[in-house]
Amino acid sequence: xxxxxxxxxxxxxxxxxxxxxxxxxxxxxxxxxxxxxxxxxxxxxxxxxxxxxxxxxxxxxxxxxxxxxxxxxxxxxxxxxxxxxxxxxxxxxxxxxxxxxxxxxxxxxxxxxxxxxxxxxxxxxxxx
Numbered sequence: 001x002x003x004x005x006x007x008x009x010x011x012x013x014x015x016x017x018x019x020x021x022x023x024x025x026x027x028x029x030x031x032x033x034x035x036x037x038x039x040x041x042x043x044x045x046x047x048x049x050x051x052x053x054x055x056x057x058x059x060x061x062x063x064x065x066x067x068x069x070x071x072x073x074x075x076x077x078x079x080x081x082x083x084x085x086x087x088x089x090x091x092x093x094x095x096x097x098x099x100x101x102x103x104x105x106x107x108x109x110x111x112x113x114x115x116x117x118x119x120x121x122x123x124x125x126x127x128x
Contacts, residue, residue: 063124
């Protein structure tokens with residue numbers, strides 16, 4: 001699998017939205033002319049939705065031609081034109097763990113393992 005990764009080159013847009021996802025979608029279209037990529041991993045779900053919209057407008061089928069996965073799992077992922085496969089990260093559990101350590105006088109090093117969950121949907125092939 002070849003994964004297209006535009007986030008590293010564009011960190012200032014980390015908190016992106018649907019419109020930025022559409023811009024990334026255009027970048028994906030151009031990259032597909034030069035690679036045999038099989039998947040795009042988006043740093044958030046709104047961007048993934050924008051990417052998928054541009055793919056569909058350019059007659060690129062998701063997931064037959066290109067799979068799309070996002071981090072996070074927003075409610076609209078289930079209902080988008082192609083339901084989006086997501087990697088759900090336990091953000092609230094992480095925040096609670098941090099809050100629990102804020103009031104402690106002596107901060108000890110500790111290690112906590114949080115598990116992400118793959119939520120397969122129709123935007124990827126081979127994982128349903």
